[in-house]
Amino acid sequence: MKSQALVGSAISTLFLALVAAHVAPSSSEAKPTIVSTAAATETLSVQSSDVELESTLDTTPIRGANIGGVFLIEPFIKPSLFDQFLSRNKEDIPVDEWTFSAALGKAEAKRQLEEHWNTFVTRDHLESMADSGINWIRIPIGYWAFNLTADEPYVDGQVPYIERVLEWSRDIGLKVELDLHGAPGSQNGYDNSGRRGVPEWLHSRTNVDRTLDALAKMTQIAVDWSDVVYGIQILNEPSRWKWEVKDIFAFYNEAYDLVRSIAPDVLFMIHDTFLSPKDWSTLVAPRWTQALMDTHIYQMFDNYMVTINETAHIEMVAKMAEDVMKFDKTSIGVVVGEFSAATHDCTKYINGLGRGSRWEGTLEGIADHPLCPFATCSCTGDYGSNPAEFSAHYKRFLRNYVDAQLAVYDQELAGWFFWNFRTEGAPEWDYILGVEQGWIPSFPRTAMPKLNESSAIVFDDAPTSHEAKSEAGQGKYQLAKSMYGIVVTLGIVVATTCYFLFSL
Incomplete structure (x- = not known):
């Protein structure tokens, strides 16, 4: 039973890692320019639920x-x-x-x-x-x-x-x-x-x-x-x-x-x-x-x-x-x-x-x-x-x-x-x-678009045209969201299967 628990724990860890990998891009991938580190946790929940982000x-x-x-x-x-x-x-x-x-x-x-x-x-x-x-x-x-x-x-x-x-x-x-x-x-x-x-x-x-x-x-x-x-x-x-x-x-x-x-x-x-x-x-x-x-x-x-x-x-x-x-x-x-x-x-x-x-x-x-x-x-x-x-x-x-x-x-x-x-x-x-x-100072950026389907997200590596930025941002967001949905679905299937197998 101990080995079964270890296997289950490993699978759960793998599942969480897969979810994180698809929800939060790595530093080498495109990411919204307006999402601050402080808002990262809030952003993850927004992407999974489409709840409006009010930020700070x-x-x-x-x-x-x-x-x-x-x-x-x-x-x-x-x-x-x-x-x-x-x-x-x-x-x-x-x-x-x-x-x-x-x-x-x-x-x-x-x-x-x-x-x-x-x-x-x-x-x-x-x-x-x-x-x-x-x-x-x-x-x-x-x-x-x-x-x-x-x-x-x-x-x-x-x-x-x-x-x-x-x-x-x-x-x-x-x-x-x-x-x-x-x-x-x-x-x-x-x-x-x-x-x-x-x-x-x-x-x-x-x-x-x-x-x-x-x-x-x-x-x-x-x-x-x-x-x-x-x-x-x-x-x-x-x-x-x-x-x-x-x-x-x-x-x-x-x-x-x-x-x-x-x-x-x-x-x-x-x-x-x-x-x-x-x-x-x-x-x-x-x-x-x-x-x-x-x-x-x-x-x-x-x-x-x-x-x-x-x-x-x-x-x-x-x-x-x-x-x-x-x-x-x-x-x-x-x-x-x-x-x-x-x-x-x-x-x-x-x-x-x-x-x-x-x-x-x-x-x-x-x-x-x-x-x-x-x-x-x-x-x-x-x-x-x-x-x-x-x-x-x-x-x-x-x-x-x-x-x-x-x-x-x-x-x-x-x-x-x-x-x-x-x-x-x-x-x-x-x-x-x-x-x-230089005679007007800059402040940290606090303008933050809403992370939902009704609003485009601007990405660092998008084309310079603003219209293209909007379309690219929406496309990447939808892709990330779709991948997230696929991973969640697979994770549920794997977790459910493991649960029944290890319960036998």
């Missing part, structure tokens, strides 16, 4: 980048879209998406924007960011993607391109926040709302109803893509300087009920309307659950801040975050939804197309003389658009400045979203460029 992402801060300037264009992010009009008289040059579309007409605007949607953000960009530690993206969208009237110059058709980004995010393992970035009538009068000028959003109940309709349709996307979309920002930067805070809060409450009626568990995200953190409680209802406050922290849209030196900028990070740290986060968390590496406003069109800069004293209605930390101010060299001209000293400053911000946003708050994922000639605003150049 829930305890990891939001480390995000904005996919801005794509589905709502801004002149400073891609100036070439607007430079085509510079030969016109100043009053005829488009300054936002509204006037851009009106200047081109529906057909040509649709053609140019579809090309832009198709090329400005790619899967390569998302994978590059995930490799450097990004685990979330925030996608700004204008209301006209969901609710467009015939008398408006905007064009729609963005949704299929947005859903393509969601599909890439699912494959790569990125979580997504959908952000309603522009409301009918404009909620702030900035070009980032789609329409620069005098805001009219809350002047009309029709505007509010259309905003809610767009929000409902955007929230439905969150439901349809619930394994990818984890957050809904109901409106970006409604301005407290334009509207009474109580009226903005009334909209927030109405939007909360709407979102919760469609998506009960999605993160409900609001903007602080540029209020001081000590007043944020006026924007929050105690009944809200799963809510986040979004605050945007910049140091260049202010006449004083552009005049302070590099040391003062770094010290200002802690000073600006002090009240945020004091805010009671028991009812609502805080995320820095926008920040950058910029401390000057030299960036082309950053204050709006045709408006100039504080740095050189050309910002209309704001600065009639140069405002900078030096005796003379020039938007060249370290403060120009070409990173090849940046000095080693300036690059070190950028790294120290970004590190100072992340020390707070990454460690003390719910997380952050850098503005922006990429730009066309705005180096301090370009996350991908900043990582490449």
Whole structure:
């Protein structure tokens, strides 16, 4: 009987070894690039049961980048879209998406924007960011993607391109926040709302109803893509300087009920309307659950801040975050939804197309003389658009400045979203460029795709084409899963046979 037991033990050991060999590839075989050693045990159980892998992402801060300037264009992010009009008289040059579309007409605007949607953000960009530690993206969208009237110059058709980004995010393992970035009538009068000028959003109940309709349709996307979309920002930067805070809060409450009626568990995200953190409680209802406050922290849209030196900028990070740290986060968390590496406003069109800069004293209605930390101010060299001209000293400053911000946003708050994922000639605003150049640090990769049949797995040795990667990943996963099933079946047969033989 002892020899029988030894034989049975040997067979059992052999069986377990066979199972392990087929479930976990050896170091010489292709393996998912996103599965960490710590998650290996969880991964094995997922592959055998198709249970969704949540990993340790829930305890990891939001480390995000904005996919801005794509589905709502801004002149400073891609100036070439607007430079085509510079030969016109100043009053005829488009300054936002509204006037851009009106200047081109529906057909040509649709053609140019579809090309832009198709090329400005790619899967390569998302994978590059995930490799450097990004685990979330925030996608700004204008209301006209969901609710467009015939008398408006905007064009729609963005949704299929947005859903393509969601599909890439699912494959790569990125979580997504959908952000309603522009409301009918404009909620702030900035070009980032789609329409620069005098805001009219809350002047009309029709505007509010259309905003809610767009929000409902955007929230439905969150439901349809619930394994990818984890957050809904109901409106970006409604301005407290334009509207009474109580009226903005009334909209927030109405939007909360709407979102919760469609998506009960999605993160409900609001903007602080540029209020001081000590007043944020006026924007929050105690009944809200799963809510986040979004605050945007910049140091260049202010006449004083552009005049302070590099040391003062770094010290200002802690000073600006002090009240945020004091805010009671028991009812609502805080995320820095926008920040950058910029401390000057030299960036082309950053204050709006045709408006100039504080740095050189050309910002209309704001600065009639140069405002900078030096005796003379020039938007060249370290403060120009070409990173090849940046000095080693300036690059070190950028790294120290970004590190100072992340020390707070990454460690003390719910997380952050850098503005922006990429730009066309705005180096301090370009996350991908900043990582490449070294002034933005990389984090361990925490974006982890779900290991089930509805999501592709990307393998190290797959073809370079991302579509091919997805197909190869799915094929290898299915092969591994099939082999696993064969081994399990054979093992059960062998184990059962041995059991009856040794029982005789």
